[in-house]
Amino acid sequence: MRVGELSRRSGVSVASIKYYLREGLLPAGERTSPNQASYDDGHLRRLRMIRALIDVGGLSVVATRDVLAAVDDPDLPLFEALGRASGTTTAAPVPPEEPDEAWTAAARMLAEHVDERGWQVSAENPAWHSAVGVLATYLRLGDGDLARQLGLYMRTMEEVAEREVAAVVERGDRARTVEGVVVGTVLGDTLIAAVRRLAQQDRSLRLLGEAPTHPRG
Amino acid sequence: MRVGELSRRSGVSVASIKYYLREGLLPAGERTSPNQASYDDGHLRRLRMIRALIDVGGLSVVATRDVLAAVDDPDLPLFEALGRASGTTTAAPVPPEEPDEAWTAAARMLAEHVDERGWQVSAENPAWHSAVGVLATYLRLGDGDLARQLGLYMRTMEEVAEREVAAVVERGDRARTVEGVVVGTVLGDTLIAAVRRLAQQDRSLRLLGEAPTHPRG
DNA sequence: GACTATGGACAGTAGAGCTATCCGTACCGG
DNA sequence: CCGGTACGGATAGCTCTACTGTCCATAGTC
Structure with missing residues (x-):
């Protein structure tokens, strides 16, 4: 199919498709002549993924490109590719330019919880800094109530991750699997x-016994 | 204190403070003369909250203003104020302009799960549309794997919410409580x-037996 | 052969979130 | 009481992101 049809079927304007091509989010179509190209269902699929990551996932165009690059790299271990999606979530707090008191306390707190649960995680995982940053922010803001929920979050997310990973294990095709995992994440x-x-x-x-303003239905 | 000290203590530039004042995120200082004002610890606190919501929570300035307005409204039921923070999370998918097949299926799926767990939620809760939107997006993208995790997410989030709400119940001061709840959310x-x-x-x-590239420590 | 679509390059735009400048007044040390 | 810095208020400008529009030469289409 040509770009017009791709646009109609995806609901993305031709101008935006050209933009995504320029920015490297969407691979070029197959050349049919020096200045003509045709696109297939893979492009349509990819385009839908792009919109999902941007509109629903809230990723920036650059973050989306990086995530998709990881998805496309067949040498990257599955959950390494997933890790690339880590740094892309909602706003990561400031990097540890100069670890203040709150940051240190937060880092210690996280480390203790992680050790307690026996998790094996790498310090390079951007999620580590992100978690420490949130914790530190909460400590700076006053009481450590959120901090006290950390154990709860870790326990529940362990169960969630366990099942998510288990669901992935029983699959074949690597390409589709990675796609599914990244989108799912x-x-x-x-x-x-x-x-x-x-x-x-x-x-x-x-x-609390507070009534909803309008019951559903 | 005057604006310079507020700036130094919060780490926010004077220009930005003026901007937040203009945009209604930060209440005006107390007038000490027709064109002078002084700020207190409440302003400092508020300023830190603003930065937390924007930098860590990823809210926009407008969303932050709305959330803070709900926090400030003493007539709003506690979890109604919290609800205001709902629409503010990461990117809500398109509103149901014309509910397509995926949207309808997603809505049915959510409703079934909600009924099954006996949750009482209002259709006006923006989180409802957000959840349906994500589900619909996943359905459109292909297999319904994420959709199959919905039950898991609901079960685990029920436990999380149970404990979060319980932690709030045992409090006194409404203003501080609401602040804490909103930030925590x-x-x-x-x-x-x-x-x-x-x-x-x-x-x-x-x-999967994939080794981390660098163990923590 | 007229007409529309296309690829590619590049300029322009809209909105968000600040940032800078200006002005006239206020406070502060000497 | 005088010079210097800070302040509040208003307005203009800037940077970045994510597009969008225009142009041109070539391709496909009836």
């Missing part, structure tokens, strides 16, 4: 956040 | 996402 953040809000509304209703 | 998303990444690395290591 990035979109999963948004889904989990939304589900958390729903759960909070339900629980607050039960525990 | 928004920053919690980032923390949970980071912890999920760490857990995924650990579990993938155990289940």
